[in-house]
Amino acid sequence: MSVQERRERQRAQRHQLIIDVARQLAESEGWEAVTTRRLAERIEYSQPVLYSHFKGKDAIVEAVALEGFAELAARLEDARTGATGTHAALAAVLRAYADFATANPVLYDAMFARATTLAFGAPNTPEPLRAAFAALAAVFADLAGDRDPETFTEVAWSALHGLITLNRDGRLRPDRQGQRLALLVAQLQR
Amino acid sequence: MSVQERRERQRAQRHQLIIDVARQLAESEGWEAVTTRRLAERIEYSQPVLYSHFKGKDAIVEAVALEGFAELAARLEDARTGATGTHAALAAVLRAYADFATANPVLYDAMFARATTLAFGAPNTPEPLRAAFAALAAVFADLAGDRDPETFTEVAWSALHGLITLNRDGRLRPDRQGQRLALLVAQLQR
DNA sequence: CTCACAACGCTAGCGCAGCTAGACTCCGGG
DNA sequence: CCCGGAGTCTAGCTGCGCTAGCGTTGTGAG
Numbered sequence: 001m002s003v004q005e006r007r008e009r010q011r012a013q014r015h016q017l018i019i020d021v022a023r024q025l026a027e028s029e030g031w032e033a034v035t036t037r038r039l040a041e042r043i044e045y046s047q048p049v050l051y052s053h054f055k056g057k058d059a060i061v062e063a064v065a066l067e068g069f070a071e072l073a074a075r076l077e078d079a080r081t082g083a084t085g086t087h088a089a090l091a092a093v094l095r096a097y098a099d100f101a102t103a104n105p106v107l108y109d110a111m112f113a114r115a116t117t118l119a120f121g122a123p124n125t126p127e128p129l130r131a132a133f134a135a136l137a138a139v140f141a142d143l144a145g146d147r148d149p150e151t152f153t154e155v156a157w158s159a160l161h162g163l164i165t166l167n168r169d170g171r172l173r174p175d176r177q178g179q180r181l182a183l184l185v186a187q188l189q190r
Numbered sequence: 191m192s193v194q195e196r197r198e199r200q201r202a203q204r205h206q207l208i209i210d211v212a213r214q215l216a217e218s219e220g221w222e223a224v225t226t227r228r229l230a231e232r233i234e235y236s237q238p239v240l241y242s243h244f245k246g247k248d249a250i251v252e253a254v255a256l257e258g259f260a261e262l263a264a265r266l267e268d269a270r271t272g273a274t275g276t277h278a279a280l281a282a283v284l285r286a287y288a289d290f291a292t293a294n295p296v297l298y299d300a301m302f303a304r305a306t307t308l309a310f311g312a313p314n315t316p317e318p319l320r321a322a323f324a325a326l327a328a329v330f331a332d333l334a335g336d337r338d339p340e341t342f343t344e345v346a347w348s349a350l351h352g353l354i355t356l357n358r359d360g361r362l363r364p365d366r367q368g369q370r371l372a373l374l375v376a377q378l379q380r
Numbered sequence: 381c382t383c384a385c386a387a388c389g390c391t392a393g394c395g396c397a398g399c400t401a402g403a404c405t406c407c408g409g410g
Numbered sequence: 411c412c413c414g415g416a417g418t419c420t421a422g423c424t425g426c427g428c429t430a431g432c433g434t435t436g437t438g439a440g
Contacts, residue, residue: 162352
């Protein structure tokens with residue numbers, strides 16, 4: 001059965017290749033440039049091969065988004081454990097989140113604008129999403145006081161997310177994002 | 191020259207008809223159902239007519255979004271002037287904003303996800319966008335204290351917007367939006 | 381009243397998208 | 411050596427945004 005194993009291994013490699021190429025293509029030319037034809041060309045297979053791995057184009061984007069959540073969770077955890085004290089950890093995590101979104105705008109877009117199928121509250125929530133939320137909750141919950149920690153985390157996360165998306169779409173004054181983040185940090189500590 | 195005037199009037203009517211139909215179609219079947227062919231069919235003209243009114247499909251969506259901002263601004267202003275006292279006004283405006291987004295999800299989508307060309311910080315910011323922001327600023331600025339009122343408004347608005355989008359995409363626990371809004375109101379008053 | 385003309389809307393079609401049916405190739409097992 | 415099936419490809423479907431170019435029709439001058 002070694003033959004079959006080799007095939008499955010190669011298949012898994014190709015699966016990952018599709019995800020990598022999709023992400024790379026999106027990062028260099030934007031999501032609108034990610035078409036099944038171009039994707040097929042880059043992986044050096046024909047279009048139908050994509051559909052033997054993923055249900056459709058959306059599923060590919062979703063896979064990229066999932067990787068994004070895993071990366072984000074790791075960055076947040078690094079930032080949190082790297083800081084000493086509640087206040088420092090809060091600022092570090094917020095900064096790490098914002099930096100991640102700024103450094104990977106296309107990835108962030110996949111995570112929050114493109115892949116709307118990925119739910120959080122549902123029982124089928126993928127692990128990376130839980131991990132990312134948990135990393136946020138770990139730092140926000142301390143500030144909740146007598147309020148429900150999870151609700152507080154949701155609100156704080158929303159503020160952060162809103163700041164990033166509105167800023168990215170040109171809805172806020174450019175070059176003031178630093179001030180806004182600082183104000184958010186201060187407000188959360190009140 | 192009455193003939194020409196009549197033509198311009200009819201042309202303006204058709205212009206508005208396109209916007210109305212686009213919005214109506216989006217509200218009943220989603221934005222993905224809004225295609226130039228279907229739009230043309232509904233207004234009972236051929237596709238090229240659309241392009242004599244708008245530069246492209248995006249411009250049509252943008253026109254719908256602009257109407258959305260005007261409506262939102264009106265709702266917020268109503269809520270603010272209808273309440274007495276800073277605290278009541280704050281809660282009323284936040285609720286009005288959230289209600290607007292809930293009642294018109296498709297419109298809100300056009301305003302913030304589809305029409306990313308509409309900028310705020312720029313000098314060419316359309317009037318309805320300014321009006322909407324001003325309505326928010328009118329109630330948030332009072333709470334700024336010693337902080338920059340505009341920055342505070344931007345942060346508060348971001349929190350509100352983030353709450354709505356994350357909730358809509360299933361990223362927050364359903365049926366808790368009320369608690370989250372209440373927590374936001376309280377936090378802003380701290 | 382006639383008629384040239386310009387404005388206007390239409391038909392037809394281009395290139396590209398996501399996706400799939402069906403033919404072909406090639407390799408492992410008997 | 412050949413059969414069977416897994417795996418891949420070619421070709422093509424429908425529908426998208428958008429546009430070139432051809433009527434048609436109503437206007438205003440003569």
